[in-house]
Amino acid sequence: MDLSAIAASQPYPLLFATISGAHLYGFPSPDSDYDLRGVHILPISEVIGLHTGQETIEVAELREDLELDLVTHDVKKFFGLLLKKNGYVLEQLYSPLIVHSTPEHEELKAIATSCITRHHSHHYLGFAQNQWQLFEKEPRKRVKPLLYVYRVLLTGIHLMQTGKIEANISRLNQEFQLSYIPSLIAQKLEGGEKSYLVDAEIEFYRQECDRLITALEQASQASTLPESTDPASKDALHDLLVRLRMKSLR
Incomplete structure (x- = not known):
């Protein structure tokens, strides 16, 4: 699948486009879909009038027998999510699987380091707990949601300890x-999206989930990350947003 061509065909200029999902997390199976995430830039004419452009663009389709799931947010919306301690947008921003980039993408990554706080742990705790509840409700236990639980908890702990985003579970x-x-990764790679656990050690996995949740809570408490976003980063995001909008007038 030519993801670069897909990015180039989008209706608005892109600040960046990266790959997320199982490919980013380190356990893509042959039938895994491609999760393409990015930021588009609405022109001034579509943000100041009564008729505004799409803040979020979503495309889900089948291409070359593979599913494509594309989501892009307008730059202003993305910056707002970044300031709300949203771990998803950090992972998209810092994904090493880059389909499209710009100099402003690199500038944004530099600014975003000052947006990371110890309270980003709440995002990862909430996601892990929700995923575990979904996992428990399944009559047959799939490997994929279990890997999502552990991946997100390890990412959160690592972020609290280092201030760096790492989303690849391996x-x-x-x-x-x-x-x-x-072993879980091998089961997922061999069995695909619908692979089920080959063992029944659910209690062990539950204890591990609880242990890692506690570890994430402790890592948050001990973290040297700031309590709140550096006010200067909001000013820097404002300046970058204005410059990106003004480009549409050239």
Whole structure:
């Protein structure tokens, strides 16, 4: 699938486009869809009048027998999410799987380091707890949601300890050394999106989930990350937004 061509065909200029989902998290199976995430830039004519452009563009379709899930937000909306301690947008921004980039993308990544706080832990705690509840409700336990639970908890702990985003579970596990992670990844890669657990150690997985939740809470409390976003970063985001909008007048 030519993701670069897909990015180039979007109706508005893109600040960046990156790959998220299973490919970013380190456990894509052959039938995994492609999650393309990015930021588009509405022209001034579509933000100051009564008829405004799309703040969010979503495309879900089948291409070359693979599912494409594309979501882009207008730059102003994305900046707002960034200031609301949203871990998803950080992962999209810092994804190393880059489909399209610009100099302003690099500038945004530099600014965003000052937007990271210890309270980003709430995003990861909430996501993990919701995913675990969904996992428990399944009659047959799938590997995918379980990997999502552990991936998000390890990402959160790593962020609290280092201030850096790392969403790939295999790279995270080089640090955490959890013996069951390679086995779960192998099951997901071999069995695809609908792969089910080959063992019934649900109580063990529940205890591990609880342990990692506690570890994330403790990492947040001990973190040297700031309590709130640096006010200067909001000013820098404002300046960048104005410059990006003004480009549409040239």
